[in-house]
Amino acid sequence: MALSTSTRQRVLFAILCVVWGTTWLAMKAGVAVVPPGIFSGLRWTLAGAALLAFRAARRQPVLVSLLVAGRIFWLAVLMIAFNAVIMLYGLRYIGSGLAAVISSALTPIALLGFAVAMGQERFNRRHIYALALGIAGILLLFGPQALAGKLDTAELLGAAGVIIGNLSYCFASVVARPMMRTLPPAQMVGLTNLMGGLVLLAGSLAFEPGAWQAMRLDWGVVPWAAWWFLVLAGSLGATVIYFFLVRDWGASRTGTYAFISPVIAVLLGIAVFGERVHLADAAGMALMLVAAGIVLRK
DSSP states (O other), X not given: OOOOHHHHHHHHHHHHHHHHHHHHHHHHHHHTXXXXXXXXXXXXXXXXXXXXXXXXXXXXXXXOOHHHHHHHHHHHIIIIIIHHHHHHHHHTTSOHHHHHHHHHHHHXXXXXXXXXXXXXXXXXXXXXXXXXXXXXXXXXXXXXXXHTTOOOHHHHHHHHHHHXXXXXXXXXXXXXXXXXXXXXHHHHHHHHHHHHHHHHHHHHHHXXXXXXHHTTOOOOHHHHHXXXXXXXXXXXXXXXXXXXXXHHHOHHHHGGGGGTHHHHHHHHIIIIIOOOOOHHHHHHHHHHHHHHHHHHOO
């Protein structure tokens, strides 16, 4: 029995939530050993090349005009290259669960903010409440440690990296939506992944310490397992699903994965890395998620 369009979209959304809730764990395991630029650059390059090769084998369009390619290139820089390297370096200094919650809670707020700035949505009182709660959540997460003089600078910079990377991804998502209506999701994802991955690799080999040594690929079992999971489930699976849902649902509705994926990430972080979540942390995370819920509430 064939699934209806709405049911199929909900199934894809559930897969998206589970995969993106687990990718934080895989990324943290990988960048603990491999330079982030190499680890992520190889991932996105292979994923993009594989998607485009699959389309070519099925005699589906692969190439685009120079004008469209130029637009996709800048989206790739924002969504893949810049976002990945700054976020992965940030992930080295904070827990995978905290990183997932910050990113997921910020996503719907950032998507709304950019949509309002571009005239796609209107800002109202509900959004003011969401912004206030989001700021309160961030203060609750880091404020007590800062007042006590115990705030780890590395942890603060790590969180900032996750936030900046997330903002870059959200901005590109909003800008890219009109283009998603003219190109098949798999084609656009393939081109975006390939371009972003190549930029990451070039930048890493030019500037990142340990990059050339990492190209020997003697990473060990755990980083390789994490890398293949990110390639297959993350880059080839969830990213295509995300573009598909953004095209059909819109960025804001697709952003409701923020309610589910951080819970998965926090539980995995506790179980695998022994990460601890204190009461103040949980309260701050809860406020950020409530803020996200207010933004997404129709």
